[in-house]
Amino acid sequence: MMWYFVRNMPVKLYRRHSRKCLEDLAGLRLPARAVRNYMDCECPIWAYGRTETQQVPRQSVGTTDLKTARAKLAAVLKHDQAEAVHGPKLEDCIEKYLTARKNEITESSRDSYAIMFGHLRKFVGANGVVHIRELTVDLCEEFKSAGLAGMKDSSIKHYTGRFRKFLSDAFRRGWLLEDLAAKVLPHHCEDEAAEPFTEDEVKRILEQANKPAIKRIGYTKYPETFRLLLELMLETGMRVSDAIEFDPGALQKGQYLWIYRFTPKKQRKNRTKKTIEAYISDRLKTAIDNAQWFTPARPFRYPTSRRMRTYGNEVYKIMLAIGKRCGVPDCRPHRLRDTFATRKLLAGVPLEDVSRLLGHSSIRTTETYYAKWTSARTRLLEERVFKTL
Secondary structure, three states: OOOEEEEEEEEEEEEEOOOOHHHHHHHHOHHHHHHHHHHOOOOOEEEEEEOOEEEEEEEEEEOOHHHHHHHHHHHHHHHHHHHHHHHOHHHHHHHHHHHHHHOOOHHHHHHHHEEEEEHHHHHHHHHHOOEHHHHOOHHHEEEEHOOOOOOOOHHHHHHHHHHHHHHHHHHHHHOOOOOHHHOOOOOOOOOOOOOOOOHHHHHHHHHHHOOOOOOOOOOHOOOHHHHHHHHHHHOOOOHHHHOOOOHHHHEEEEEEEEEEEOOOOOOOOOOOOOEEEEOOOOHHHHHHHOOOOOOOOOOOOOOOOOOOHHHHHHHHHHHHHHHHHHHOOOOOOHHHHHHHHHHHHHHHOHHHHHHHHHOOOOOHHHHOOHHHHHHHEEEEEHHHHHHHH
């Protein structure tokens, strides 16, 4: 039996002798201890004991060769010593963190974490960081500036918040020995006001969307149907993830419009799911009913095994290309939602109703993003009152 000590915590190798081997050893009339410690045979080698950071249960080392077993054990102990000093590997911590929060966060949040961790992996790889305790306050602050470089301020603020949550949980679970989350400052930025499209830009985007693309695959396979997807977002204010899942079979006829009730994809998982309503005109419903659908069940989901985030990215990329062709900068799906909101505000729809149509959790959220147009509504109301005097 071979004993290995790491700071007085032993891990030992031993042979798990077969019945035949035990019979042969019995013929040698060896003491019981010598039989247990006997290694000059070809029986499987096992190990058990304790390292600096963990209990090693009885387990096979996967070999009968003593030299190979020693090398494997030495590698395990070396890795364990590294963990004792530098903590577990950062990659392992990331995987454990995401697994632990799997039932707490929504799919869109998981995608957001995946993007942040992707940038973190790239950054720490360039800086030679492998274990989590190799992270320092300086490195974490540098990640905010260099690792997330090129993003908009609002995106940096968002991903910095995700990063600080991870650091906080790492400290709670003992992966970090100091609370880096408390030392890494949040990224402050002014809330970016929504920027809707002008009426001329909307016209150019829809005209360009109707033109066949060179490659007729995915969303470019049926350009007329893709245009209807953009019109749906423009007419209802739905996010792209909700518009893609649009189910015409769920429409109900109201007195003036078609009513579509749905549960938004973007919701906090620990809150009660809410259903919101979208209102669709006869013209748009008829156009969708008569269009070439991408799949029999959903007009705007083409057959693929990819996740929802991939659909949204496809729409995003196509809209960027459309904007480039028709001269509309920053042509993104979310700006269709902003255009819907500002149109309603400027038409005199009360702010609380616009907030409800957008599915915002609070009217304050709507005020924050559309403050510029709420003041425009005030001037519009003033003008209307003036005309009545």
